[in-house]
Amino acid sequence: MAIAKNTICLWYDKDAEEAARFYAGVFPDSEVKTVYRAPGDYPSGKEGDVLMVEFxxxxxxxxxxxxxxxxxxxxxxxxxxxxxxxxxxxxxxxAIVDNGGQESACGWCKDRWGISWQITPRVLMEAMAAGGGEAKRAFDAMMTMRKIDVAAIEAARRG
Structure with missing residues (x-):
């Protein structure tokens, strides 16, 4: 299997495979492709440990x-x-918060491995792209939220 030309590399302590399998189970168009095991001992592990996971x-x-x-x-x-x-x-x-993650502000949360996620309804981005008063109202509404409330953003867009 060919590795993509540009790949995001995420550093985990020791749970890369568990994290990749979690993401593959939550998000569509996601999968675990290849699990690479260490061919020898290394500073934080030993031969046979999962070294890398392509997903x-x-x-x-x-x-x-x-x-x-x-x-x-x-x-x-x-x-x-x-x-x-x-x-x-x-x-x-x-899925993220209830699996050991934590909430943050404005549609942000972290998974249990510390990766940050922005769960962003398209309606919010559309409001921001519209500019002017519509963007300001949607932005002001978003600033009061943790998880984004789609109905509240739609109401803010309308004024």
Missing amino acids: TVAGVPCLGLNGGPTFKHNEAFSFQIATDDQEETDRYWN
């Missing part, structure tokens, strides 16, 4: 690297998942 998240090629506890995730990197309605927004948000 996709919503069509985006990723490589999970089990590199040990040296580096931690932060909000400087996030996946933004566009949703079509409240049901889809709730499904992804709840």
Whole structure:
């Protein structure tokens, strides 16, 4: 199997395969492709341990690297998942938060491995693209939210 020309590499302590399998079970167009085992001992593991996992998240090629506890995730990197309605927004948000994750503000949450996710209804992005008062009202409404409330954003767009 050929590795994509450009792949996002995500550093995990030791749970890359578990994380990849979780993402594949939650998001459409996601799958675990190849699990690479270490051919020899390395600083944070031993021969035979899962070293890397090739997977996709919503069509985006990723490589999970089990590199040990040296580096931690932060909000400087996030996946933004566009949703079509409240049901889809709730499904992804709840899957992440209810599986050991945590809520943040303005549609952001973190999974239990520390990866940040923006669960963003398309209606919010459409309002922002519209500009002017519509964007300002939608933005002001979003600033009060954790998980995005689609009906509240739609109402804010209308004024």
